[in-house]
Amino acid sequence: MKTAIFSTKYYEREYMDKANAATGHELTYFEIPLNIDTAVNATGFEAICIQLGDRIDKATITQLSAAGVRLIALRSAGFDNVDIEAAAQHNITVVRVPAYSPQAIAEHAVALILTLDRKTHKAYNRVRENNFSLHGLLGFNLFGKTVGVVGTGKIGRAFCSIMLGFGCRVIAYDIKESEEMKNKGIVYESLDYLLQNSDIISIHCPLNAGSRHLFDAGAFSRMKAGAMLINTSRGALLNTTDAIEALKKKQLGYLGMDVYEGEESLFFKDLSESVVQDDTIERLMSFNNVLITPHQAFFTIEALEQIAKITIGNFTAFENSEPLPNEVLL
Structure with a gap:
């Protein structure tokens, strides 16, 4: 699945690529955050992958839908930065990583x-x-x-x-x-x-x-x-x-x-x-x-491995129309 990964940090690519090796999703990394001003970069991607610092409000959801995005995957447990109701209205599925370490x-x-x-x-x-x-x-x-x-x-x-x-x-x-x-x-x-x-x-x-x-x-x-x-x-x-x-x-x-x-x-x-x-x-x-401390509590080898593994698993399950245990519902 063609996926745009926003707010990418230097340490994430290694773990994401390793977790993706056996599945072959097409991952494109962006260091910029995703918001209404940068949503144009999601054009042509089926899925986007975000962090808590990205702001996915109603206007951004509308633009993502027009760009062809069908899945929003959070690399976090929290999801309050995403307008879940607006995503549902545009038939965009939202998944997260409910627990990693x-x-x-x-x-x-x-x-x-x-x-x-x-x-x-x-x-x-x-x-x-x-x-x-x-x-x-x-x-x-x-x-x-x-x-x-x-x-x-x-x-x-x-x-x-x-x-x-x-x-x-x-x-x-x-x-x-x-x-x-x-x-x-x-x-x-x-x-x-x-x-x-x-x-x-x-x-x-x-x-x-x-x-x-x-x-x-x-x-x-x-x-x-x-x-x-x-x-x-x-x-x-x-x-x-x-x-x-x-x-x-x-x-x-x-x-x-x-x-x-x-x-x-x-x-x-x-x-x-x-x-x-x-x-x-x-x-x-x-x-x-x-x-x-600068939001580093999650920052362990084990946590990064789990975040990447679960995130890639979310991509695969969505692509294969399998059950989504990590879906965020209204």
Whole structure:
């Protein structure tokens, strides 16, 4: 199948080509993102393959349909950047990669926790300058702390298991409770209880109309003073302006982020020689208790292999008119 792959990063081609070797789909790579201005590049392709940074709104869908596109394949679990209703109206099928390596995301969330807690990033920079002082590096034990997990899908469950291994008390909030987690000793509580009683909160829920800005001024005010918040899910789950205010008031003690609302103009780019125009993220980075990574939680060998394998499998299933277990439906 003739497929245009947009927002291609240097590391993706190797894994996509390897996964495609046995199927022979005709893949054309574009480094540019897909949006209304670049949709003309999809002309002549049966399928397009995109990332979360691509903006596939109603107008773009209309243009893609006119160009002959019949399939939109996301190389991600999230799909809120695609107008699913408009795609259905134009008879364009949408598929995604619902899970590729839950452990990769969960382990990165733990890495953010440990780095913020034990300040290893600061120690590393100090020692390189022959500064071996311990001043300002005091941390706390994870053992015995209460960890709140918002969302216990595959990633949330992997995270819960890791934190149990640290000897933490793990509580969770989800509209659908996991019997597997209950059997491991996870206790489900209300969101309010979780906010008020957690020393560390890690977000692992999808972004939708009901969860957008789930963590806002109201949520921060109900959190345990000085608690740590970790977000490796979607940037818009967090109201960043409210988070800054909570940090200033010391209501929020630590913030670890691998995602950011508005990251499309920043992440996956080298802006070291540029003047960043986003004042909000610049303000965030001014806090010494904030740690931001550039959407790298997924970035493991195993995850890239799975993303490529599942994506190519989606192409093949669509081309052969086979069942599509990864289809996004209204």
